[in-house]
Amino acid sequence: MSQSPWQPISPAKPARPPKEPLNRERIVDAALRMMVKQGYEAVSMRKVAQELQTGPASLYAHVANKKELDQLLVDRAAETMNLPWPPDPERWQEQLKDAMREMLRAMRAMPGVARAAIGEVPLGEAAMRSTECLLGILKAGGLSDQAAAWAVDLIPLYVTAVAFEETVQGAAEWSPEDVERFVGELRTFFTSLPADRFPLTVALAGALTSGADGDERFEFGIAVITAGLAALASK
Amino acid sequence: MSQSPWQPISPAKPARPPKEPLNRERIVDAALRMMVKQGYEAVSMRKVAQELQTGPASLYAHVANKKELDQLLVDRAAETMNLPWPPDPERWQEQLKDAMREMLRAMRAMPGVARAAIGEVPLGEAAMRSTECLLGILKAGGLSDQAAAWAVDLIPLYVTAVAFEETVQGAAEWSPEDVERFVGELRTFFTSLPADRFPLTVALAGALTSGADGDERFEFGIAVITAGLAALASK
DNA sequence: GTGCTGCGTCGAACGGTGTTCGTTGTCGAA
DNA sequence: TTCGACAACGAACACCGTTCGACGCAGCAC
Numbered sequence: 001m002s003q004s005p006w007q008p009i010s011p012a013k014p015a016r017p018p019k020e021p022l023n024r025e026r027i028v029d030a031a032l033r034m035m036v037k038q039g040y041e042a043v044s045m046r047k048v049a050q051e052l053q054t055g056p057a058s059l060y061a062h063v064a065n066k067k068e069l070d071q072l073l074v075d076r077a078a079e080t081m082n083l084p085w086p087p088d089p090e091r092w093q094e095q096l097k098d099a100m101r102e103m104l105r106a107m108r109a110m111p112g113v114a115r116a117a118i119g120e121v122p123l124g125e126a127a128m129r130s131t132e133c134l135l136g137i138l139k140a141g142g143l144s145d146q147a148a149a150w151a152v153d154l155i156p157l158y159v160t161a162v163a164f165e166e167t168v169q170g171a172a173e174w175s176p177e178d179v180e181r182f183v184g185e186l187r188t189f190f191t192s193l194p195a196d197r198f199p200l201t202v203a204l205a206g207a208l209t210s211g212a213d214g215d216e217r218f219e220f221g222i223a224v225i226t227a228g229l230a231a232l233a234s235k
Numbered sequence: 236m237s238q239s240p241w242q243p244i245s246p247a248k249p250a251r252p253p254k255e256p257l258n259r260e261r262i263v264d265a266a267l268r269m270m271v272k273q274g275y276e277a278v279s280m281r282k283v284a285q286e287l288q289t290g291p292a293s294l295y296a297h298v299a300n301k302k303e304l305d306q307l308l309v310d311r312a313a314e315t316m317n318l319p320w321p322p323d324p325e326r327w328q329e330q331l332k333d334a335m336r337e338m339l340r341a342m343r344a345m346p347g348v349a350r351a352a353i354g355e356v357p358l359g360e361a362a363m364r365s366t367e368c369l370l371g372i373l374k375a376g377g378l379s380d381q382a383a384a385w386a387v388d389l390i391p392l393y394v395t396a397v398a399f400e401e402t403v404q405g406a407a408e409w410s411p412e413d414v415e416r417f418v419g420e421l422r423t424f425f426t427s428l429p430a431d432r433f434p435l436t437v438a439l440a441g442a443l444t445s446g447a448d449g450d451e452r453f454e455f456g457i458a459v460i461t462a463g464l465a466a467l468a469s470k
Numbered sequence: 471g472t473g474c475t476g477c478g479t480c481g482a483a484c485g486g487t488g489t490t491c492g493t494t495g496t497c498g499a500a
Numbered sequence: 501t502t503c504g505a506c507a508a509c510g511a512a513c514a515c516c517g518t519t520c521g522a523c524g525c526a527g528c529a530c
Contacts, residue, residue: 118353118399119399119403120403128436131436132432132433132434132435135435135436135439136435139435145438145439145442146442146446149439150442150446150455151455154393154455154456157393157396157397157400160396161393162392165354165392186356189358197367198363200370200371201363201366201370203380204370204380204384207380207381207383207385208388210381211385217385220382220386220389221389223463224386224460224464224467225459225460226463227466227467228458228460228462228463228464228466229459229463230466231462232458232462
């Protein structure tokens with residue numbers, strides 16, 4: 001039978017779905033798109049499935065569960081980090097700071113990835129590469145094996161916690177004015193505390209609420225950690 | 236009509252509930268009991284209501300939402316901390332470490348509270364008292380106002396992240412054997428990585444997986460932070 | 471060519487979650 | 501005695517992660 005000029009009432013192949021088959025990569029791609037645009041909470045198995053025009057059950061043939069999907073997203077973020085290499089004993093402190101800045105940059109670029117990463121040891125390939133890199137820098141700094149190992153636990157913990165805090169406060173996208181309003185309210189809360197019981201909090205209200213928007217606070221944190229490691233290394 | 240000797244078909248007062256009225260304190264008490272026994276995930280508005288023999292809607296007359304309940308639980312934990320006082324410029328580093336140890340102890344005593352605290356600035360009365368105390372110690376250490384303010388953000392961030400990591404890994408109660416098995420698997424994973432691409436990770440597999448059970452890792456962290464703050468203070 | 475078998479797909483359902491709505495019952499003030 | 505305010509709460513809404521079981525199709529053995 002040749003093709004009729006009219007639309008066939010019941011098409012020979014009833015809308016044979018021309019969609020290419022599902023796979024891990026397509027799932028992670030879709031989840032990543034959604035997370036970048038709408039944050040961690042917006043990524044559910046159902047919504048990812050919907051984005052791929054299928055049902056939630058289909059995902060489980062390629063991904064063990066939500067936690068594994070989270071880990072895959074974290075590793076995607078880790079892939080985008082380009083960390084200082086090779087380690088240079090002369091500049092290890094600056095390299096360490098650069099590495100931490102780069103980790104934060106990567107997490108900020110994918111809002112929600114910090115939420116996915118927190119409290120889970122990331123064991124993906126890219127994450128392991130960053131671990132190896134950090135170990136190199138720390139050993140170049142003269143830290144003992146044990147100190148380097150614990151530091152490599154401490155450092156991502158701090159960076160992830162900072163990134164997480166940022167994306168929770170701005171869970172829904174906050175405009176700069178929203179942030180300013182929030183900080184202002186916080187400051188008036190601090191200054192309105194009873195000065196006899198909270199003298200320092202009242203006095204330092206300004207300092208306590210500064211640097212919430214920019215990178216100064218994070219720079220302070222990485223300065224503390226780097227200086228602390230340096231002090232322990234030279235002992 | 237006087238009382239009939241028989242059970243009235245429809246009792247005059249249908250089992251007038253003799254339960255005392257709900258209030259914030261009873262709700263927080265119940266939630267705390269459940270969280271200590273079964274962890275953060277076990278505390279849902281429904282389960283708390285069930286524990287109090289009522290429906291979930293009843294709670295909302297006393298608590299704005301789950302997040303507020305979480306904050307109340309965090310503040311309960313903060314109440315149990317007794318932090319070093321008064322600040323002593325001669326011993327501020329030791330006082331700071333003691334304060335961090337005490338914060339971790341309090342969070343460990345209430346598994347799940349770290350999960351409730353993470354990513355939210357705790358503003359309850361007890362939490363503010365601990366902030367005030369930390370500020371005192373840090374100012375005694377000679378830190379600038381701004382440095383003290385940022386440090387008071389960094390310190391709970393670290394302690395909370397450590398406590399959270401601990402309670403996530405052992406979400407369901409893990410026996411010591413379970414922990415050991417998990418650590419063993421992690422170590423074999425590290426050692427089985429390709430040695431050409433991950434030489435340090437393979438070599439330091441032992442160090443990377445040590446101290447997961449005890450306090451050594453945490454002690455290392457607070458040593459780094461204290462040393463870093465001391466270095467910045469003396470500049 | 472035929473039949474079978476294994477696997478990816480996926481609609482439906484299960485048991486949970488936080489939260490809201492609208493009714494009910496009680497109690498204190500007028 | 502009436503009224504109004506408000507705590508209590510059953511039911512429902514819109515979600516969530518995950519599992520079950522039916523279905524259809526590809527590749528292989530015969």
